[in-house]
Amino acid sequence: MSRTSTEAACGLRRVALDGPTMGSRWTAVWHDDGAVDAMAVGRALAAAVGAVDDAMSTWKPESDLMRLNRAAVGPWHPVPASLAVVLDTALAIRRASAGAFDVGVGRLVADWGFGAHAGKADGLPAAPGGLDVATLEVDVAGARVRKLAPTALDLSGIAKGFGVDELARVLDAAGIENHLVGIDGEMRARGRKPDGAPWAIAVERPEPGVRAVHGVVALEDVAVATSGDYRHFRGEGADRISHTVDPRSSRPVRNAVASVTVLASTAMVADAAATAITVLGSDEGLAFAGRLGLDALVLLRRPDGTLEERAGGRFAAQADVAASAGEASSVGGVSSGASIRNHAT
Incomplete structure (x- = not known):
């Protein structure tokens, strides 16, 4: 059940709703009369993200995704339209990133000790990591999928983003023209706040166990997602193992990337692209973002522990990122969770 709070703002009622989903919480903020x-x-929002979770969760044995993982190789299998759309987008981003983003890593993720099947991989087919180009066929119009080889699909790098897009869809359908919605570190903004200012969120400084602001991003009619190595990992120091697996090497990512923040037209694309750039590293990752017309901010961890910024698109001009903890802390609001802190007002 969602929680709701309202307060006056600029002569309008401020509405803030949130509720549990996908091991985190969804949030929605808007102002109305x-x-x-x-x-x-709120009920429609909860139902929308609940449907995404039911279709795409690896934590629910009877989700549509897990049934597809167990399904026979060869025939076409009907799936929810939403799952077909997400899989089709995932395959497109796989192609664009030359395999750096790949939803066929379910077995690898489990074998490296992460996710719903950590360390045991029960319920997953005994398939190699990653998707061969001929592993999966998706018919979006017909809402069906065909596997041409065993595969263990894991949508944790794209499903939350799609869930955020579904939250935005619900508010658009309700006629709420200006809003900010999010799940965990994925957010999507529509329009502006009542005072005409864009929505503002803070990019967290990528430090394990620390909630500190690196900079503030202004959002208007755009989605944002962050991927990082500082929230989900095993081990410590040099032995730390990232939860992000490189499908090309079948091993966890080990590079200097501490976090990646991406702006895109949809949270689904931003979510997947942030993961792809994390795997590719700053140079290849920013080139990939440029080819897709995406804005990206990459924070690299130097050997001495300090951070170095690499940026593409609008981030390169520093016009949309204010590297000022003071500015971020002056913007009140609701915390959104792991990678991005929502400072909506």
Whole structure:
């Protein structure tokens, strides 16, 4: 059940809703004149992200994704339209990133000790990591998928982003023209705040166990996602193992990338692209972002522990990132979780 809070802001009612989903919480913020039935909208939001979780979770044995993982090789299998769209997008980003982003790593993720099947991989087919170009066929129009080889699909690098897009879809359908929605480190903004300012979020400094602000990003009609090595990992120091697996080497990523923040038209694309850049590293990753017309900020960890920025698109001009903890802390709001802190007001 979602939680709802309202308060006056700029002569309008401020509505902030949130609820549990995908091991985290979804959030939604908007302002209105009181005519919107916030509780009804909240129920629709919860139902939307619940449907995504039911379709794409690796934690639910009877999710549509896990049934597809167990399905026979060869015939076409009907799937929810949403799952077909996400798989089709995932394959497109796999091609664009030359395999750096790959949803066929479910077995690898489990074998390296992460995710729902950490260390045991029960319920997953005994398939090699990564997707061969002929492993999966997706018919979006027909909402069906065909496997041409065994595969263990894991959508943890794209499903939350799609869930955020679904939150935005619900608010758009309700006629709420200006809003900010998010799940964990994925956010999507529509329009502006009542005072005409863009929505503002803070990019966290990528330090394990620390909640510190690196900079502030202004959002208007755009989605943002962050991937990093500082929230989900095993071990310590030089022995730390990242939860992000490089499908090309079948091993966890070991490079200087501490975090990647990507702006895109949809949270689904931003989510997947942030993971791809984490795997590719700064140079190849920024080139990949440039080919897709995406804006990206890469924070690299130097040997002495300090951070170095590499940026592409609008981030390169530093116009949209204020590397100022003071500015971020002056913007009140709701915490969104792992990688991005939502400072919406």
